[in-house]
Amino acid sequence: DFEDAWLKQDMPSRHPRFHSTVCPQQQYFEETHRMHPPSSFMVSRIGDGKDVKSSLQIKAELDRHVSETMHFSVYRDDLRNRLEHMLMSPLEVSSSLWEVKISNGLLGSSGAISRAKVDAILKANRVSSQMQQLAPKNNGVTLTRKTTKGGLWRDATQEVESIPMESVLLFRSHHALADGASIMAALSGLCDEAEEIQANIEMELKKWKQNVGAKKSGIRRVLSRLVRLLKMCLWMSLGSLSALIYQGYLQITTLTNPFEGVRKDAERKGLTISGRSISWCDAAPLDEVKRIAEIIGKSEGVTITVNDLFVSCVTSAVTRQLIEHEEFMAPIDAHRRRVVPRNINVAVPVHLRGGIILPNESVGNNIGAFVTRCPGEMKHDAVGGGTTSCPTERLCRVHKSLLYSKQSPAPFVSHYMAKFCSDYFPEEWTKSIFRRANANSCVAVSNVRGSDKKLHINGMTIESTAGFLPLPPGIPIGVLVQSYAGTMSLSVAAEKWAVPDADKFLRWVLDEYQRLCEEASKLEMKQMN
Numbered sequence: 001d002f003e004d005a006w007l008k009q010d011m012p013s014r015h016p017r018f019h020s021t022v023c024p025q026q027q028y029f030e031e032t033h034r035m036h037p038p039s040s041f042m043v044s045r046i047g048d049g050k051d052v053k054s055s056l057q058i059k060a061e062l063d064r065h066v067s068e069t070m071h072f073s074v075y076r077d078d079l080r081n082r083l084e085h086m087l088m089s090p091l092e093v094s095s096s097l098w099e100v101k102i103s104n105g106l107l108g109s110s111g112a113i114s115r116a117k118v119d120a121i122l123k124a125n126r127v128s129s130q131m132q133q134l135a136p137k138n139n140g141v142t143l144t145r146k147t148t149k150g151g152l153w154r155d156a157t158q159e160v161e162s163i164p165m166e167s168v169l170l171f172r173s174h175h176a177l178a179d180g181a182s183i184m185a186a187l188s189g190l191c192d193e194a195e196e197i198q199a200n201i202e203m204e205l206k207k208w209k210q211n212v213g214a215k216k217s218g219i220r221r222v223l224s225r226l227v228r229l230l231k232m233c234l235w236m237s238l239g240s241l242s243a244l245i246y247q248g249y250l251q252i253t254t255l256t257n258p259f260e261g262v263r264k265d266a267e268r269k270g271l272t273i274s275g276r277s278i279s280w281c282d283a284a285p286l287d288e289v290k291r292i293a294e295i296i297g298k299s300e301g302v303t304i305t306v307n308d309l310f311v312s313c314v315t316s317a318v319t320r321q322l323i324e325h326e327e328f329m330a331p332i333d334a335h336r337r338r339v340v341p342r343n344i345n346v347a348v349p350v351h352l353r354g355g356i357i358l359p360n361e362s363v364g365n366n367i368g369a370f371v372t373r374c375p376g377e378m379k380h381d382a383v384g385g386g387t388t389s390c391p392t393e394r395l396c397r398v399h400k401s402l403l404y405s406k407q408s409p410a411p412f413v414s415h416y417m418a419k420f421c422s423d424y425f426p427e428e429w430t431k432s433i434f435r436r437a438n439a440n441s442c443v444a445v446s447n448v449r450g451s452d453k454k455l456h457i458n459g460m461t462i463e464s465t466a467g468f469l470p471l472p473p474g475i476p477i478g479v480l481v482q483s484y485a486g487t488m489s490l491s492v493a494a495e496k497w498a499v500p501d502a503d504k505f506l507r508w509v510l511d512e513y514q515r516l517c518e519e520a521s522k523l524e525m526k527q528m529n
Contacts, residue, residue: 001458002066002102002169003059005190012058015186015362019061022093022176064096071103072168076111079168084276086172087468087493098173107164113464114282121463125164167460178363180467181351181448186363191455191462202359236409243370243410250371250439254345257440258376259476259498261339262325266497273495279502280466280491283310283510286483292520296392297399299523304399306488307447309516310481310509311346312391312398315374317508318344318442318477321499323377344376345441347475348402350411355449368411371439372401391515435473443477444469450484468493479509 006012012019072078082101091097103110108118173183188197266273283289289306297304322340329339352366375397378390414437421430438444446469455462468491469478476498480491490509492502499505 071105072110097177179367181355239409277502312395313512316512347441347444368415370410
């Protein structure tokens with residue numbers, strides 16, 4: 001199915017980098033084949049031996065990347081272990097830049113989706129089956145076969161359909177191939193709705209071009225372009241200077257990472273240092289999250305985004321994790337904070353093109369990042385994570401910090417500086433610069449926007465997606481916030497010494513979200529009165 005979808009959607013021609021490797025000297029990409037299959041329309045018209053040979057060559061190439069594995073036997077744990085292995089084991093870029101592992105089993109057996117979602121799918125299947133049985137057939141005459149339990153005429157097909165199956169697809173790639181947002185956008189091209197997605201992007205681009213030049217004469221259009229160019233130059237020059245000054249301020253005022261003491265304590269106690277602590281879950285309906293952000297933002301006179309809300313929840317969880325470490329490190333004197341700071345730095349990756357691939361473009365690295373200062377321990381963060389509610393104050397401070405950085409060209413500055421350092425500096429210098437550039441951030445939080453509706457591959461519904469953030473150098477926790485089909489999901493990948501229990505960490509994130517829900521409900525009632 002994967003190979004058929006790959007060829008049907010003409011992926012080798014649209015994204016040739018997927019069929020490339022890095023040369024042994026690690027200086028450039030080498031294409032692993034020189035023949036691309038023509039479009040499916042051309043194949044149907046020509047259908048000669050050359051097309052067949054080209055398709056077979058692509059399938060042989062895919063065999064090096066795609067493999068089927070045994071399905072997971074222990075709920076969530078087996079899948080978690082395999083994800084940890086894929087995150088930790090290196091890829092040999094001279095032979096392959098990406099790989100896919102596919103397994104099949106009973107629906108819900110892997111733990112990739114929650115039991116609640118499994119129950120919802122089964123319920124929807126039962127309703128659909130009942131509706132099909134009630135639908136009239138053969139000119140209004142419904143032919144049915146009445147059977148009894150254990151009867152000889154039991155329909156084998158119905159019995160098979162009563163046990164739905166699931167397919168779990170695990171994809172990983174090297175960052176040399178592309179950034180995560182570009183990979184997600186490219187893989188959406190495998191879906192049956194690929195043409196619709198591309199048409200929507202082209203339509204939005206067309207609307208934007210029409211709005212830019214709408215109802216303007218030729219001279220006014222030229223002048224407006226010159227004004228926009230001047231504003232862009234001023235924004236880039238002055239904003240870059242401001243971003244560099246702010247970055248320097250963060251580095252000077254954050255000399256050590258708050259988790260550094262935790263790591264040293266773990267080493268002293270002989271605890272496990274290597275490995276990843278991993279968890280994932282569905283957080284909330286997207287409409288609910290937007291409504292909460294709107295209510296709180298209206299009450300505070302600001303425009304709060306979904307990303308602001310979840311970054312605030314993550315910083316609260318990071319603070320509670322540091323408090324827990326503090327209690328284990330100094331149980332007698334836990335109230336005197338030495339590890340938990342009043343502020344923590346957060347790294348936020350940003351896709352420079354809004355997480356889409358423009359028409360006639362392929363995958364690549366169009367990623368930047370910025371570091372911002374967010375609140376750490378606040379008055380409601382009591383020992384053990386007190387419940388005295390003050391989440392709105394944290395959210396407003398996070399919004400203010402993120403807004404300042406998002407309005408600056410910091411992501412573009414970081415992108416081009418990283419490119420310059422990689423091209424012209426020695427490798428050791430580049431690694432050191434990359435490590436220091438995070439300003440001793442505690443956590444990296446990335447936000448990926450998925451499709452508003454469920455997608456399909458060869459008619460099979462993609463029920464859920466989850467991505468995991470590769471940890472940047474020196475940052476112990478990575479959180480990915482993702483939307484898909486109207487649902488917000490969260491995933492965490494962290495150093496085991498920093499986050500011993502990733503499930504508990506996500507519960508802390510959801511606890512803070514629940515407090516924001518309660519605050520929004522109170523505010524809404526007050527506004528109604």
